[in-house]
Amino acid sequence: MCKILVYCTDAEIFQQNRILDGKIAADYPGALWVTRLSEVVSKQGIKTVTGDVARLLIEREGVVASNFILIQEECAADGIELIKMGAIPFLITSFESPLYAYNFYKNIKTITSKYMNRVLFSGALENVDLNGKNHALHFPCYSLMQKAEIVPWEQRKFIVMIAANKYWKLRCNSIRSFFVWLRDLSLNRKNFHTDLHLNNQLHDQRLSVIEYFGQHSEIDIYGAYWRDITNLPSEWQNRLAGILEKINPGKCADKQKTSSEYKFSICFENLSYEGYVTEKIIDCFNAGVIPIYMGAPNINDFVPENSFIDFRDFGSLSDLNIYLKGLTNKQAMSMLDSGQSFLKSEDGYRFSYEGFSEEVNKMLTEVIVKCSM
Numbered sequence: 001m002c003k004i005l006v007y008c009t010d011a012e013i014f015q016q017n018r019i020l021d022g023k024i025a026a027d028y029p030g031a032l033w034v035t036r037l038s039e040v041v042s043k044q045g046i047k048t049v050t051g052d053v054a055r056l057l058i059e060r061e062g063v064v065a066s067n068f069i070l071i072q073e074e075c076a077a078d079g080i081e082l083i084k085m086g087a088i089p090f091l092i093t094s095f096e097s098p099l100y101a102y103n104f105y106k107n108i109k110t111i112t113s114k115y116m117n118r119v120l121f122s123g124a125l126e127n128v129d130l131n132g133k134n135h136a137l138h139f140p141c142y143s144l145m146q147k148a149e150i151v152p153w154e155q156r157k158f159i160v161m162i163a164a165n166k167y168w169k170l171r172c173n174s175i176r177s178f179f180v181w182l183r184d185l186s187l188n189r190k191n192f193h194t195d196l197h198l199n200n201q202l203h204d205q206r207l208s209v210i211e212y213f214g215q216h217s218e219i220d221i222y223g224a225y226w227r228d229i230t231n232l233p234s235e236w237q238n239r240l241a242g243i244l245e246k247i248n249p250g251k252c253a254d255k256q257k258t259s260s261e262y263k264f265s266i267c268f269e270n271l272s273y274e275g276y277v278t279e280k281i282i283d284c285f286n287a288g289v290i291p292i293y294m295g296a297p298n299i300n301d302f303v304p305e306n307s308f309i310d311f312r313d314f315g316s317l318s319d320l321n322i323y324l325k326g327l328t329n330k331q332a333m334s335m336l337d338s339g340q341s342f343l344k345s346e347d348g349y350r351f352s353y354e355g356f357s358e359e360v361n362k363m364l365t366e367v368i369v370k371c372s373m
Helices: 032-042 051-061 077-085 102-106 108-112 175-186 192-199 203-214 234-240 255-259 279-287 317-326 329-344 353-372
Strands: 004-008 047-050 068-073 088-093 117-120 133-136 157-162 219-222 262-268 290-294
Touching (some): 004 051, 004 077, 051 068, 068 353, 102 108
Parallel strands (some): 117 133
């Protein structure tokens, strides 16, 4: 029997082979590469299914588990069970930061050790086994078919931020885990989650930008959950009272089109973490808007430094504001051109759905050749 590629995820929206439907996958950043990969491998005679479907094929139809080649997303339960059944652990990945994929990063060395290939943010690769092949993740988030409509600079509004209000708070799933965290903190013990979660999250920096530019209605915020900010610390609720209602038009139907109507976009990752470069800055290039970026400390390893504004270069929001308002049309066009050129380059191609799926397919071909020997 031919090998079957299996994508294992705990996200119910993608199970029952739904991630193979491009219309569904397109609504979720980073998902469409699986659809593209399934299209590529189908031409090679390889079928693709999700983990839950693979388990049914084994349990109900007697398909031999060793025919399945697994791609696992984080701690996906189907992947863990399929390995026990005898499936081939081909590749494991995570597109989430340690803020939200807590258990995966906490146990990353153990979870990833069985896999031949690990495609992760470079900061995470420091914590995995050196056996096997480790690859720095280039977050797939755009299609080569996408084309930006460049709005004349003079006709654009000032600043936009497109992000949901998902303020991170320490979550302990049991009383015991809370006291373990508290103990480590009191002992000043090196704790992965204490270091990252409390020191490196960037949600407060986003709120500071909203407060500063929002006071004079110089920023528009699109995204869910901004009409109810009771999830924010009380200090921020008080500071932002009366500001958000003036600058939050609600959700936007078309992120690229909305962004293209502005000169600058606040592009802050959820976390400052090595190699954690997500769709946010690539979306800006696609829309033809200048990103004001904060996130991966090594961002210049991924995108050209003249294609974005590095928030770290400014001592205050006032300094940033002065710089933005003093930027000439020529300087702005140079940045925009740099971003567009990057998307057309070999390095930019790695962030496309097509480029990422092509890279995974090369890894897959090596595994299939080994298995056939």
